[in-house]
Amino acid sequence: MANPKGNPQNFDNPPSKDLTSTVTFRCTDEMKEEIKSQDNPGQFCRDAVQEKLDKNKNK
Numbered sequence: 001m002a003n004p005k006g007n008p009q010n011f012d013n014p015p016s017k018d019l020t021s022t023v024t025f026r027c028t029d030e031m032k033e034e035i036k037s038q039d040n041p042g043q044f045c046r047d048a049v050q051e052k053l054d055k056n057k058n059k
Contacts, residue, residue, distance in 0.1 A: 023049075 027035075038044040 035041050035044060
């Protein structure tokens with residue numbers, strides 16, 4: 001049976017960091033469909049959030 005929490009080596013995530021936390025947010029139906037249409041929606045969201053966090057950190 002697959003690990004429901006995900007395997008870090010399956011993502012562009014350093015192996016030392018487990019993907020165990022979940023974040024939920026509201027968005028429009030259009031945003032949701034665009035996200036779901038990505039090849040890897042979860043990684044797309046992680047990358048987008050990390051990009052914004054990095055940008056804010058450098059202000």
